[in-house]
Amino acid sequence: MIRTSLVKPNKPLFTDLAGLAGLVRDHDVFGVGGHHFARLPITLIKAIMARGTKRLRYVSWAGGLPLELLLEADAIAEIDTCFSSLDIFGLPPRFRRAAETGALPVRDWTALAMIQALRAAQQNLPSLPFQPPVGSDMMARVPGVKLAPDAIDGEPMAFAPALRLDTLVLHAQRADESGNVQILGPRALDVAMAGAARQVLVTVEEIVPVGALAQAGRQTVLTRNQVTAIALAPGAAYPTSCLPFYVTDYARLSEAFSDNGRRLSESLSAPGEAVRAQVVDAAKIDAATVNAVADTLASPALLPTPAPASIDEILAARIAAELGNDSFASAGAVSPLANVAYRLAKATHAPGMIIATMSCGHLDVAPSPMILSLLESLDGETAAAHAGGDDTYSTYYQAGAVTHEIVAAAKVDRRGRVNTIAIDKPSGGVIRLPGQGGMADVANMHRDYLLYVPRHSPLSVVDEVEIASSARGLLTEAERVPHGYRTGRSLVFTDLCVFRLDTETRQLVVIETMPGVTLEQIREATGFPISIDPECRAVAALDKDMLALLRSRIDPLGLRRLEFVNAKRRAALLDEILALDREFVDRCIQGSGAARGQARARR
Incomplete structure (x- = not known):
């Protein structure tokens, strides 16, 4: 095998956006840095689209917005990704259409397979091993992965072939005049991808003198011999975030993703002055201000007469009860309910637990209120450390240090196996789902x-899933201990009941029912004959103080509700949440301005 040299010059080229875009060639294996709605190189991608670049092989941990833009421009020939989602805005339509029609080849990777494949390229190795995702069907889906005995102890191991990129594009906060690039906050797979790429093209908010980068704390630096070319492009991640300069503009994203007849790239134009001021001012809001505003709004005099607990609130509290001071809980990409449960537990009975957000990019965060526009900055401020997905896998996930990563399942079967890749339509054909991300591994x-499962029905709780995207293949203590893994509980929560995955039968058993739900209702809503634990009981009523805390301090916008509504109701609910988000942010900006004025007066 001939391995292309990945060594770059010691001095990157300083150019403009057109210069960067001109370095991308047709047929490139093309990686995109950033993650979720953070530090996505939106302006550079639009410049590449404008040049008419074609036949790219898109390779990234996530698809999402960058992939949608490139698909709109007919620039993509192949897709390699772990998942593709528009986060709270749902499934990406262009990705879905390409996958469902078979118009483009879509290859599903597990996160760990992609990490090891990139690291193999970075280290000039033909492959690197990783733990096989026992119980899932993913070994047959990840391209080129092979199962082989370990050279030392003979245990079966998975081996990922080196994944080399032609081009990586990313947006970062700063570069110095020598070409060293600073990344602040979570860095997803940026470091591994940069090491695996022939050329690394970067847009930055600022270019600063040599030595200035050392003044920033909790940063990652791509040294100048890892970078090919740099362009100064303030605001080039908009409408996604680039902290500490600006937050994600969720209102603009919502408008862009709505069916308004405009091309997506046109809907993501540069912000007007009022919007620019809003996202810039919001980036300056600190946790103390947010907590002060939340305290004000949580005043008993301002709260309406409390309504009975809804099912989303009951589930959040019930899941929170599973967490304790020894828990290390990681929040997945699109799991508002789990995120609420984690913060509720840490704010009440489990203050010693560790919460990691942004795919483990923020480590050990405080249970700040879940304000959509501010959550990334609040978690970034309160986190003990910032990290990347590549190093957190080896440090925490593979080490067995994470106790929980509670995620929603589109479909789960009687053996607790999940399908988040593609489900069969009753009328024929398939519905493409986001993908499993890293759940097959973890x-x-x-x-x-x-x-x-937010909506328990015969379509979501089934006898057997079409594709087992993830599963608990190592279930018993005897199976887990030889691999270095701890053994805990295996549960599936739905809006009707709680199932336990039995270690003997390896099938789901009903152990709790939701308030007011009968066993007959559960039977009718389940796609297989249910087994019932002899000690089955009803879930306890939600304590009124915990309910008040959940509503006023943990999730004042009600983000948890998004997982419990259908597509028709979702748009109206999103509008409501975005209005509440804007109101809360405006209050915080006013509060921050008043605090700065008082500070100046004292001086």
């Missing part, structure tokens, strides 16, 4: 295996 690594 389903066995976490101490506890906890899932939730």
